[in-house]
Amino acid sequence: xxxxxAGILKNFELDQNVAEEHAAGTDLFFVLRGxxxxxxxxxxxxxxxHEEIGSGRVFGERALVTKDSRSATVRVMASSRSLASEK
Numbered sequence: 001x002x003x004x005x006a007g008i009l010k011n012f013e014l015d016q017n018v019a020e021e022h023a024a025g026t027d028l029f030f031v032l033r034g035x036x037x038x039x040x041x042x043x044x045x046x047x048x049x050h051e052e053i054g055s056g057r058v059f060g061e062r063a064l065v066t067k068d069s070r071s072a073t074v075r076v077m078a079s080s081r082s083l084a085s086e087k
Contacts, residue, residue, distance in 0.1 A: 007085035012036075012076040018059075019074045025063045027084045031055055034080020039073040052077065 012018055012034070019025055021041055031053060038051040038059070050072065053059065063070050 007083045010082050010084050012080050012082065014076060014079060016076045017073055018076060018082070019063075019070045019072070021071065021073045022069045025060060025070050026067070027086050028058065028060045028064045029074075030083040030085070031057045031059075032081045032083055034082075035077040036074050036080060037077055039075055040071075041073075047073075 007028075007030075009032075010029075018029060018036065019027075021039070033055055035052060035054045036059075037049050038053065039047045039049055042048045059074055060070075062068060
């Protein structure tokens with residue numbers, strides 16, 4: 001099965017936040033190159049890394065589909081390029 005995505009190519013630098021937990025957002029991101037970590041705030045305000053993602057992974061789908069705020073922060077671990085598709 002093939003899926004075509006239309007969007008805008010975006011480059012991100014080391015330690016740049018692509019999405020912020022609790023912020024509004026409607027972009028879906030497809031990671032083309034690089035790595036990022038998915039971070040959630042703990043009960044005491046500390047950051048907890050839940051997952052590391054790389055090329056071929058998608059994030060932002062929940063905010064796109066439900067219109068809820070972002071459920072996590074996504075921070076770049078190495079320069080990366082993503083395809084951003086807005087609703």
